[in-house]
Amino acid sequence: MAEELFRKSFSILSCNFDKAGENTTEIKALLKSLDFNPDIIRRVVVVAFEAEMNVVMYANRGRMDFVITDEEIRIDITDEGPGIPDIKQAMQEGYSTATDEMREMGFGFGMGLPNIKKHSDFLEIKSDVGKGTTVMAGIRLVPDA
Amino acid sequence: MKLEEIIRILQCRVLTPELDLSMDLSTVLASDGMSEILAFHKPGALMITGLTNIQSVRTADVADVRAIIYIRGKLPNDKTIELARQKKLPVLSTALGMFEVCGILYEKGIKGAM
Ligand SMILES: Nc1ncnc2c1ncn2[C@@H]1O[C@H](COP(=O)(O)OP(=O)(O)O)[C@@H](O)[C@H]1O
Numbered sequence: 001m002a003e004e005l006f007r008k009s010f011s012i013l014s015c016n017f018d019k020a021g022e023n024t025t026e027i028k029a030l031l032k033s034l035d036f037n038p039d040i041i042r043r044v045v046v047v048a049f050e051a052e053m054n055v056v057m058y059a060n061r062g063r064m065d066f067v068i069t070d071e072e073i074r075i076d077i078t079d080e081g082p083g084i085p086d087i088k089q090a091m092q093e094g095y096s097t098a099t100d101e102m103r104e105m106g107f108g109f110g111m112g113l114p115n116i117k118k119h120s121d122f123l124e125i126k127s128d129v130g131k132g133t134t135v136m137a138g139i140r141l142v143p144d145a
Numbered sequence: 146m147k148l149e150e151i152i153r154i155l156q157c158r159v160l161t162p163e164l165d166l167s168m169d170l171s172t173v174l175a176s177d178g179m180s181e182i183l184a185f186h187k188p189g190a191l192m193i194t195g196l197t198n199i200q201s202v203r204t205a206d207v208a209d210v211r212a213i214i215y216i217r218g219k220l221p222n223d224k225t226i227e228l229a230r231q232k233k234l235p236v237l238s239t240a241l242g243m244f245e246v247c248g249i250l251y252e253k254g255i256k257g258a259m
């Protein structure tokens with residue numbers, strides 16, 4: 001079993017576009033202060049920001065659990081919201097149900113989930129339509145943990 | 146290329162005059178899509194965008210962008226400028242469009258980060 005070294009939970013408010021991304025900023029500062037490799041930080045930041053934006057845009061509220069173990073960094077985001085009816089479709093580049101308002105914020109081009117996939121080593125998405133969505137992504141810190 | 150020189154060439158209006166403008170920049174991230182900026186970012190780039198809301202500064206911050214130029218004379222609101230100030234991220238505005246800005250900087254030897 002991997003040893004847990006750090007854990008922090010953040011709450012994410014839906015539709016709060018002014019604060020959207022603050023949690024990611026905090027995670028980034030923390031990883032920098034812990035001297036993580038810039039490429040690892042880069043990947044974590046992309047995953048966390050996109051996942052956080054999805055909760056802000058689509059869900060009612062959510063929580064982000066940020067965990068560092070001796071083997072990996074995990075970002076688990078659970079939200080209460082509409083859920084994703086077809087996860088495979090949602091994962092496709094360019095697929096988006098974003099409104100014009102969301103697109104004006106520079107998100108909603110259907111690149112969020114593909115970006116998360118591309119920048120993580122493992123990714124699991126579970127969704128219950130009408131209830132919510134859980135996105136669990138991780139980045140390995142050791143070659144074959 | 147020094148940011149000060151970029152400001153001169155593009156005739157930028159400096160929206161955060163109190164921040165240091167002497168930095169050297171050699172790569173550009175140009176897009177209105179924040180996911181795209183995130184996906185392709187390399188630390189230390191100059192971001193050129195037509196998106197002026199607060200997400201532009203947040204994205205720039207997490208993507209380790211060093212400065213932002215808003216195109217077509219667009220101006221962000223005060224809250225956005227205030228966040229940029231807090232993050233020590235110079236923000237500028239030019240009357241030129243995306244194509245012109247990128248063309249001019251490319252000609253000066255600046256490379257794309259994407
Ligand atoms: N947390 C979520 N809750 C509900 N739907 C979601 C969630 N995350 C993503 N989706 C759905 O999946 C689609 C694709 O998401 P994504 O790849 O991030 O692109 P974008 O956010 O640009 O639309 C979204 O448009 C939305 O329909």
Ligand SMILES: [Mg+2]
Nearest residue numbers: 054108112113
């Ligand atoms: Mg998204």
